[in-house]
Amino acid sequence: MIALYDIGNSGNCYKVRLMLSLLGIEHVLKPVDYQRGALRAPEFLALNPLGEVPVLVDGDLILRDSQAICVYLAKRFGGGRFLPEAPAELGRVMQWLSFAANELAHSTSRARGIVAGRRKGDLAAHQALGHRALAIMDAHLSGRDWLETGAPTVADVVCYPYTKLAPEGGVALDAYRNVRAWHVRLEALPRFLPF
Amino acid sequence: MIALYDIGNSGNCYKVRLMLSLLGIEHVLKPVDYQRGALRAPEFLALNPLGEVPVLVDGDLILRDSQAICVYLAKRFGGGRFLPEAPAELGRVMQWLSFAANELAHSTSRARGIVAGRRKGDLAAHQALGHRALAIMDAHLSGRDWLETGAPTVADVVCYPYTKLAPEGGVALDAYRNVRAWHVRLEALPRFLPF
Numbered sequence: 279m280i281a282l283y284d285i286g287n288s289g290n291c292y293k294v295r296l297m298l299s300l301l302g303i304e305h306v307l308k309p310v311d312y313q314r315g316a317l318r319a320p321e322f323l324a325l326n327p328l329g330e331v332p333v334l335v336d337g338d339l340i341l342r343d344s345q346a347i348c349v350y351l352a353k354r355f356g357g358g359r360f361l362p363e364a365p366a367e368l369g370r371v372m373q374w375l376s377f378a379a380n381e382l383a384h385s386t387s388r389a390r391g392i393v394a395g396r397r398k399g400d401l402a403a404h405q406a407l408g409h410r411a412l413a414i415m416d417a418h419l420s421g422r423d424w425l426e427t428g429a430p431t432v433a434d435v436v437c438y439p440y441t442k443l444a445p446e447g448g449v450a451l452d453a454y455r456n457v458r459a460w461h462v463r464l465e466a467l468p469r470f471l472p473f
Numbered sequence: 474m475i476a477l478y479d480i481g482n483s484g485n486c487y488k489v490r491l492m493l494s495l496l497g498i499e500h501v502l503k504p505v506d507y508q509r510g511a512l513r514a515p516e517f518l519a520l521n522p523l524g525e526v527p528v529l530v531d532g533d534l535i536l537r538d539s540q541a542i543c544v545y546l547a548k549r550f551g552g553g554r555f556l557p558e559a560p561a562e563l564g565r566v567m568q569w570l571s572f573a574a575n576e577l578a579h580s581t582s583r584a585r586g587i588v589a590g591r592r593k594g595d596l597a598a599h600q601a602l603g604h605r606a607l608a609i610m611d612a613h614l615s616g617r618d619w620l621e622t623g624a625p626t627v628a629d630v631v632c633y634p635y636t637k638l639a640p641e642g643g644v645a646l647d648a649y650r651n652v653r654a655w656h657v658r659l660e661a662l663p664r665f666l667p668f
Contacts, residue, residue, distance in 0.1 A: 327609045328576070339561045343571045350564030366534045369545030372570075376538045379571040380578060381523070414522045 280305040283325065283333040285312055289387055289439040291332040292473050293344040293378075294351075297435050299471035301355045345375040348432045360431050370426040374433035381411045382440040389447030390440075401448070408449040412441060412457055419456035423463055430467060438464050442473065475500040478520065478528040480507055484582060484634040486527040487668050488539040488573075489546075492630050494666035496550045540570040543627045555626050565621040569628035576606045577635040584642030585635070596643070603644040607636060607652055614651035618658055625662060633659050637668065 282298070284291045284307045298305050310316045310331050317329045325333045326342040333340065334347045341347050352361035362368050385407035391397030392404065415437070418425070425433040442461055444451055451458055464470065477493070479486045479502045493500050505511045505526050512524045520528045521537040528535065529542045536542050547555035557563050580602035586592035587599065610632070613620070620628040637656055639646055646653055659665065 327612065336561075339564070341564050341568065343568045345571050346564050346567035349567045350560050353563050354560035365545050365549035366531075368548050369534070369536050369541050372541035372544045373536065373538045375567075375570070376540050376574040379574040383575060384579070417522065 281308050281335045282306070283308045283310050283322070283331050283335070285310050285331050288331055289390070289443050289473075290330075290344040292439045293436050294332045294334065294347050296438065296471050297348045297351050297360075297432070299469050300430075300435065300467060301351060301360070302469055303351065303355055343379075345379050345432075345436050348436055349375070352432050359429070360435070362427050362431065367427045371431050371433045374425050374437050377411070378436040378440070381407070381414075382437065385411050386444040386447050386449050387440040389449055390443055391447075393447050405447065405449050408444055408447065409453075412444065412449070412451070412454045415441065416454040416456045419460050424460070430464065434460070434464055439473065476503050476530045477501070478503045478505050478517070478526050478530075480505050480526050483526055484585070484638050484668075485525075485539040487634045488631050489527045489529065489542050491633065491666050492543045492546050492555075492627070494664050495625075495630065495662060496546060496555070497664055498546060498550055538574075540574050540627075540631050543631055544570070547627050554624070555630070557622050557626065562622045566626050566628045569620050569632050572606070573631040573635070576602070576609075577632065580606050581639040581642050581644050582635040584644055585638055586642075588642050600642065600644050603639055603642065604648075607639065607644070607646070607649045610636065611649040611651045614655050619655070625659065629655070629659055634668065 280303060282291070282294055282305055284295070286309070310322070316322055317331070323329055325340055328342060330342065332344055332347060333342050334350070341350055349361060362371060385404055388397060388399060389401055389404040389408055392399050392401045424430050425437065438461065441457055475498060477486070477489055477500055479490070481504070505517070511517055512526070518524055520535055523537060525537065527539055527542060528537050536545055544556060557566060580599055583592060583594060584596055584599040584603055587594050587596045619625050620632065633656065636652055
């Protein structure tokens, strides 16, 4: 049985829970008690030396990083959905995995952590980066239903959480009509799991 | 003919030049005159709204992001090398693409930019993150020749530049013997291209 080391309030864990749900994969959640230091415990660092959730365990496979886990799940269980095989389409999807790991992680995600008191940093600077990232996505989504390939892919799954949660970091979505319409489409997918 | 919009001193562009060289792919370099504002020019922003190199153009495919470009090249031209097909191995490789896009980009890479006067930020903080990232890689490489799968992959290609260049950001590699031995192995690959 696939196990996901999980924190309920984590957008990164939510990426994986959403992917698991969309693919209809049976799994168990292992809640990580981060407030009691579980992310720094030796047994957890043996699973992920970065000391972060999510971590997925599937037999002898131990995977960290929400993007890597979603790619694994799509490749193993997607049956051709969510992860394209054609090189150009795969490359296009990959752009958004880096966008989630870098641009969104250091903007809307970080702003949300600062507002909640879990992280330190320059809130206004992270919010400004969030607006820049959202503006880029909004322009890209003009005339498109999905980020790439014309169908939902891991790109959409990993970029959804920290754009949907942007308002929790004080980054309003009002100006990003294409992003909001894309949210609605994603939320209408079979087996969509709300945050 | 494949074209790479390139800055010679960029470690991110070097990732792509290295991948192109290892795969023996003919290409042309299009130097970007960033000191004269070329990254902010409308014609460049049409290629990459993030205003960053590298950008690869192959026919009607326009790709940004060094990780995405390397995945594309490996998938299209690798003939099974550099990018594994098995889901578990692909997932393991993907972990290091996020590591390059996030942990290395915000540590050794950022420190190098600050030392060179191109970026602003807390140098000591970025250097400390660099040591943390290198320590994690060094422990992982204990008993391994390559980051994943037992053979060189895109994971090695995208993690090499900003670990090799770490000393330019004031992050010495002396303590990371496994990382240094891995560098030597990578540098011995056929068609290796030095920075």
